[in-house]
Amino acid sequence: MKKIKIIAGIIWAILGLILILVFFPGYNRFSSAASKLPFMKINPRYTGGEIAFEEISVNCTLITRKPVFNGLFKERKTGFVQIDWRGNIPEKIVDTIDFDADGNPDFAISIDTRESTTRLDPWSKNVEGIDVSTPTSYGWAARVKLRNERRIRSNEW
């Protein structure tokens, strides 16, 4: 038993050494393989969520993303919707957004990109206000705070 333990220990130590030896030459392959694991994607709370619609104009593309309400187990009562303006953004941005695509605009947003001021006019009871409005490397991004109507309704029931 003692000998088996010694041999097992030595084999494990040599395997460890080999693992370090092969790890660095294969580093790119290992990290590429790790990046393909099912959980290896950034949470929508950081990416802003999936793109729902794109509206392309002459200089700038308006991107409306899907609302993000995700929590650990289930959707949260509050979340946000992210709007991106990509390309050569104008000095003044004025847009109306219908993020749930029900045909009724949910809010109007106007941004003075020079002054970095943002104004939001909520037209839906689920729109709560501006969370973030900031210049980005690709143009401008704004996150508008939302109430999760579906979650609130399910709680009422």
Place this chain on the structure above:
Amino acid sequence: MNKSLGKSLLYTLPMFLITFVFITGGKPDFSDPANSIAILLTFLGINALYFLMHYTGKTDAYRAILFIIFALALSFTLISNIIETRSSMSFSQADIIECKIPFCHLVIPMMIIPAAFTKSIIFPGSIIGGFADISAMVVIWLVATIVLGRGFCSWGCFYGGWDDGFSRLRKKRVIKKISDFWKWMPFAVLIMVSLTAALTLVPTYCDWICPFKAVTEFEKVTSVESAVKAGVFVSLFGSLVVVLPVMTRKRIQCSFLCPLGAINTLSNKVTPFTIKIDKNLCNDCLKCVEVCPLFALTPDGIKNGKVSVFCSKCGKCVDACTKKAIHFGIKGIPAGTMKNFSRNIFLFTSFLFIAIFSAGSIVNTLKSLLNLIF
């Protein structure tokens, strides 16, 4: 002294060849003088330290030099990279929205539960391809923690070098008695940050606690909340990484706060490498208990010939033992036997890891300093 120059050179030869391939990329390019000098200095410096480990028989002194240089170089590389891309050490809302925050291994404890339940990573960084991407850091940490266990904290963690460095500044301790009860604190921190991160889907340790934000990057101070956070980062860095390590000669942040240290402590059960105590040689002087920077050795443990799972295999106790009773070992091999074999395998594995992992940052730092001077 090991004294055998030839034997020490022979032991250094494989490290010399492997690090040459990795540091130069196998194709030395001498077109940029600053880069060539930086590569040469890094390569020679790293191999000189490894040679001295064999030649003198001492481990910790030479490990610490590389470990501390790595910590300084990594912070320098990270800060210069951040300043180059953002013109500031602070990050903005836009950097978060664009997922441009460099990832570090301290986030790992907080991403486990959300990754299991939401199948996503709760960090605004890049999965692959960006600077300090998530998959690369996860893989590096995983391999190191399987092979070295908590040895990662002394042979790989680029933050540990800060603690280690400050703990060596004074020759004598000002604070001598610290309850080692506090070494369980990282488990409490681990549970707290894992749960809060899972509930909020925010990496709470990075957001509110991490002392190393003070030497890497931090949220731009634009509100009372961000000012409080900056205050916490600087206070914790000042107290746990600078003042207390100087006064106690212990790695206080690593011992009492780091949540990843807690996970690495658990992985010490998996690693093949360990520290062994030969009770036939030990005279219970407890010098090893006094010098251990992570509270891994206790008088009771020494009596029973056992080293706790908190050990990071830094080698400080091994160097301090005048009776050579405490030594690097491999699990399964009885204490006091195959000492040289165990030490040689452990040193080669752990030093190779830190040498290759640290080389890029050291070369980059030296190159920048050379460009600055000349």
